[in-house]
Structures are given as C-alpha cells and as structure tokens.
Amino acid sequence: MSELSSRPELSGxxxxxxxxxxxxxxxxxxxxxxxxxxxxxxxGVAHGGLATTMLDTALGAALVSTLPKQEWCATAQxxxxxxxxxxxxxxxxxxxxxxxxxxxxxxxxxxxxxxKRNLGCLGIQT
Numbered sequence: 001m002s003e004l005s006s007r008p009e010l011s012g013x014x015x016x017x018x019x020x021x022x023x024x025x026x027x028x029x030x031x032x033x034x035x036x037x038x039x040x041x042x043x044g045v046a047h048g049g050l051a052t053t054m055l056d057t058a059l060g061a062a063l064v065s066t067l068p069k070q071e072w073c074a075t076a077q078x079x080x081x082x083x084x085x086x087x088x089x090x091x092x093x094x095x096x097x098x099x100x101x102x103x104x105x106x107x108x109x110x111x112x113x114x115x116k117r118n119l120g121c122l123g124i125q126t
Contacts, residue, residue, distance in 0.1 A: 079123065
C-alpha cells in the first residue's frame, strides 16, 4: 500500500457483527469473525448475512487499498455461493482480491473459509 492509498475502515455493521480487519494492501484484504449464537438463523447455522458482509468488506477493502485517499468505491454487484454452513465457535476468514481493475469498474473475487481452511463461500464482486 502506498502513502497515497486509503486505509480500509470498517463500517459500523462490522463492529456489530464482530468483524475485524486482518491484513490488507496491494489489492488484497482479509477480515475475520468468530461465529456466536447471535449470528445464527432459525436453522441453527450462521445467517448468510454474516458471510455476505464479510465478503463484501474484504472485497471492498481490497479495492480501497489501491485507491488514492480522495477516491472511494461502492459495491455494484455481489454474488455469493454458499457451499458449507458456519457453526457456533467457528473462526471465519474472508479473503478478497482484485481480479481486474479498469478506469470505472473493478472485478474482485473472494472466499470465506474456516480456521481449518474448509471452504464456506465464494464471492464475486463488481
């Protein structure tokens, strides 16, 4: 990350969900959260909103790490494929990276894994 780049700042929803910023820079970002009882849906697994928010945050912050401080970005599209459920006590890690960056749009991809690197979700963002 250059001195001209922005440092990704987590939004208020991240604090509410317990999402923390890990490493970031050079078009990549990692965020983490531990699944607790407040994250569960009626089926007893983590609500998809937790995974989606983690991916959106990691992907957006990956792009922000390459932007000059005076620029910002917003998600235009986010597609998430849910592959495996997240259970109470799991430590989740979302990794995002830039695939292609144009003048006005960027395409990013990410994954959400548990602490054993088991894949939970895949995400694609514009």
